[in-house]
Amino acid sequence: MSVNTILSDLKKRKFSPVYLLHGDESYYIDLIADTLERTVLNEAQKGFDQTILYGKDTSIVTFVNAAKRYPMMSDYQLIIIKEAQDLKWKSEEELLLKYLENLTPTTILVLAYKYGKFDKRKKIYKSFEKNGVVVESAKLYENKVGEWIVEQFQSAGRSIHPQAALMMADYLGTDLSKIANEIEKLLLNVSKETEILPLHIEQNIGISKDFNVFELQSALAKRNAVKAIQIVDYFIANPKSNPLPMVIGNLGTYFTKILKYHYLPDKSPQVAAKQLGVHTFFLKEYESAARNFNRRKTFDIIHDLSSYDLKTKGLDIGPFTDSGELLRELVFKILN
Structure with missing residues (x-):
């Protein structure tokens, strides 16, 4: 599924019981996980039905047992495993595989597997695909960054001059999280009716429009x-x-x-x-x-x-x- 499709579904509160978010680009992994964290439960419910764990500090046994429980104060419980690449996959993988074959419908389990691709040859990967949503977040090529910047402004109902987009791409590189933060800064600081120009890049990001x-x-x-x-x-x-x-x-x-x-x-x-x-x-x-x-x-x-x-x-x-x-x-x- 595409990231935009998933985000659209989340906005409509159409949730999957399990999400595997993996790949070399952390931006989309964080974006989907953060959107789930904001969307599934309200602040009052989070104290009872939301669990955030980190791969190096937990185990598959721990979060699978938690996933089998039912929510206390809402329709769902949300469990997010951040840095899931740090889990002890080899020794406990079979337990997660069994859970994927018999999911708890009121649990939303999210595995954020960063800085690399999950092994697609494994049986457990096929089970993720069959029973939930899998997103592979790939690095963006350098020559596509400028186009991506333009698309982000368009999705926000704004426009950016091609030269300004190129300045951002040249200066910020391919780190989408860093670029997204600078885009947010521009959206806040430049009036909605104004096209983003090289001057705005200089004023808000610190890139000289004359010396770059x-x-x-x-x-x-x-x-x-x-x-x-x-x-x-x-x-x-x-x-x-x-x-x-x-x-x-x-x-x-x-x-x-x-x-x-x-x-x-x-x-x-x-x-x-x-x-x-x-x-x-x-x-x-x-x-x-x-x-x-x-x-x-x-x-x-x-x-x-x-x-x-x-x-x-x-x-x-x-x-x-x-x-x-x-x-x-x-x-x-x-x-x-």
Whole structure:
């Protein structure tokens, strides 16, 4: 089942007797578990019919025995096992399997299994699927984060400028929980009638709208050496907010897309945007970059980025050079 379908069902108070929430991305696991915690019982009922346990501090025997009991003050009892990956699965798994085959209809049992996938080959996994709801929460690819940010604002009835969404994605990475917190901050601090703009990102999240990786990419695409050097100087003065490995990683992704653009047989806006995984708003910049960096030069830049990435990891043999000088050298090579 999709996360949106499950959240919709919970809003309608359509509950399953058991939920297995697992995967590498903790955001959706927490979102569903927290929604159940808010939805199933009211505050007065929680003292009698809600139990929150942690995998390392409990056992399958303990919560299965609890699950067999009936609620005292409400229609359901809710049992949530957080960090369920820490349970002693091998020694007690059979007991849980027997419970899954004979569920207590008034118990809602939630297992939040984080930082990895539950073994789908196991008999118990098939039983979870057959008798309850299973959600696999996968990590979001970097090139999908901007789109995810736009969707979160749309679901809240708000809009965000593509450039502002890209700034957030570049700065915050793929940690959806962290991004969701910043989105919540923007929703609270920017009036409902206003589109979220780069200025709002600067004011509320602390990302400079003039000095960030996105603006460096734009300056390089236009071969604007003065602007590029200004941004590099800012990065060197603020190394914690703009670490060199992150800058090189973003530039690597950017120039790989420029190379891909060179080889697109169909460069019409809709087709090109889909192939590159970007908003159509940014296509003019990729067109400009492709004019300023031919295929050969783009290959050379990607090679240089790979070489400097190794240097940041200490794998290059040579005299020590600090990260600021490495960045200056790299940008000089890209522009020349």
